[in-house]
Structures are given as C-alpha cells and as structure tokens.
Amino acid sequence: MKKIAIIGGTGKEGKGLAYRWAKHGHSVVIGSRSVEKAQIAADEINALVTGDGKDKVVGLENSQAADWCDYVVMTVPYEAHADMLCNLKEIIKGKILIDVTVPLVPPKVHLVHVPKGGSAGLEAQAILGDETPVVMAFQNISYERLFKENDIDCDVLVCGTSKQAREAVLELVREGGMTCWDAGPLANSIVIEGLTSVLIYINKNYGSREAGIKITGVNR
Numbered sequence: 201m202k203k204i205a206i207i208g209g210t211g212k213e214g215k216g217l218a219y220r221w222a223k224h225g226h227s228v229v230i231g232s233r234s235v236e237k238a239q240i241a242a243d244e245i246n247a248l249v250t251g252d253g254k255d256k257v258v259g260l261e262n263s264q265a266a267d268w269c270d271y272v273v274m275t276v277p278y279e280a281h282a283d284m285l286c287n288l289k290e291i292i293k294g295k296i297l298i299d300v301t302v303p304l305v306p307p308k309v310h311l312v313h314v315p316k317g318g319s320a321g322l323e324a325q326a327i328l329g330d331e332t333p334v335v336m337a338f339q340n341i342s343y344e345r346l347f348k349e350n351d352i353d354c355d356v357l358v359c360g361t362s363k364q365a366r367e368a369v370l371e372l373v374r375e376g377g378m379t380c381w382d383a384g385p386l387a388n389s390i391v392i393e394g395l396t397s398v399l400i401y402i403n404k405n406y407g408s409r410e411a412g413i414k415i416t417g418v419n420r
C-alpha cells in the first residue's frame with residue numbers, strides 16, 4: 201500500500217481525496233498548519249470509511265506529513281502555493297508532487313487567470329527544480345464528487361514532467377475509482393487549470409455544483 205500525504209488536506213478537496221485513497225486501503229496522512237486540525241479531519245474521514253481502509257488516516261503538521269510519505273499531494277489555495285512549496289522543497293526532493301492547485305483569483309473564480317509563470321504547475325516545477333517531478337491532477341473534479349461512495353463518472357486529466365511520474369499518478373487516480381488520461385507534459389496544465397474556471401462558470405450558469413469533463417472518441 202502507498203504512503204500519501206495531503207498538504208492542506210483539512211480542506212474540501214484534500215479530505216475528498218483522502219477519503220478515496222483510504223477506501224482503497226492506502227495509508228494517508230492529512231497535513232495542516234495545525235496538528236490538532238489535521239487529526240480532526242483525519243477522524244472525520246476515518247468515520248466515513250469501512251472495511252480494509254478503516255482507520256488508515258492520521259493527521260500531522262504539513263512538513264512532518266511531507267517527510268513521512270512517498271507521494272505528496274498539494275491541496276492549498278493558490279495564494280499559499282508558492283510559499284508552501286518553498287517551505288517543503290528540501291523535504292520533498294525526489295518524491296512525486298501531485299499538485300491539485302488551480303490559480304483562481306477570488307472573487308472572480310469563474311474567469312480564467314493565467315499566472316505569471318504560465319500555470320501553477322509550471323510555477324511548482326520552477327520552484328522545486330528538476331529533482332522533484334511535478335504532476336498535475338484533479339483540477340477538474342469537484343470535491344462533492346470525491347465523496348461519492350461509488351466510482352466517479354467523470355474524467356481526470358493528468359499532465360506532468362515525466363512519463364514515468366505520470367504513470368505512477370494515473371495508477372493512484374484509478375485506485376481512487378476515477379477514469380483518467382495521460383494529458384501530456386506539464387505545459388498542458390495551462391489549459392487544464394484554466395478549464396476549472398470554465399466548469400465553475402458552467403456550475404454558476406446552470407445551477408449545478410458538480411460540472412466535470414469526459415473524454416470521448418477514445419477507447420476506454
């Protein structure tokens with residue numbers, strides 16, 4: 201079983217991902233600036249999971265969580281993204297970073313914002329350097345969907361620096377009960393991240409909360 205740490209895992213998206221991987225039986229650590237808050241979130245998820253995944257989630261401070269794991273998942277708001285990566289850079293060297301961040305600018309989160317570095321993913325790679333592969337995933341899947349009991353009926357696009365790292369993340373996404381696609385190198389994160397604002401706009405316009413994407417025309 202894999203060791204996954206979720207930085208900022210006390211938030212909506214992080215808890216949803218923790219739930220999916222704990223259900224699969226992986227060991228998950230919720231990271232937070234506060235160990236107490238992390239443990240409360242871990243207890244919430246443990247209460248939802250039955251069977252092999254029961255009590256697989258614990259809470260730690262972010263840097264301890266990052267040190268413990270093999271896979272580091274980043275689920276913090278964009279405004280905290282660069283500082284968090286700088287703080288964790290040495291600890292996560294050589295591990296795969298699975299970055300879920302979208303460079304939204306509140307309050308107009310339904311408008312695409314292209315950050316200075318091109319995308320949150322490209323900015324993460326620039327901060328971490330070549331030794332730490334960055335893979336972007338889950339930008340287009342709302343936290344509400346992650347808490348569904350069964351497999352999720354929308355797709356996850358995965359892009360990142362190395363094919364090998366993308367393959368490892370694709371396996372983790374499938375284990376979370378989601379269909380996923382290798383969407384190529386990290387530069388493609390510009391579009392994948394931007395698509396999130398399009399989905400938020402669609403949610404707003406059509407009174408929904410769970411707009412997602414599905415790739416057609418390819419053998420599943």
Ligand SMILES: NC(=O)c1ccc[n+]([C@@H]2O[C@H](COP(=O)([O-])OP(=O)(O)OC[C@H]3O[C@@H](n4cnc5c(N)ncnc54)[C@H](OP(=O)(O)O)[C@@H]3O)[C@@H](O)[C@H]2O)c1
Binds near residue numbers: 207232279304339
């Ligand atoms: N929500 C969604 O449906 C969704 C979908 C796709 C992608 N995303 C992306 O995933 C990321 C997380 O989304 P979310 O909705 O889970 O966010 P969130 O609930 O607003 O925040 C997640 C966690 O980040 C930590 N955090 C907040 N401000 C911080 C700061 N200044 N410095 C350090 N840590 C801070 C907090 O943890 P502690 O207080 O415990 O430290 C918080 O619980 C975002 O980049 C978002 O765009 C979200």
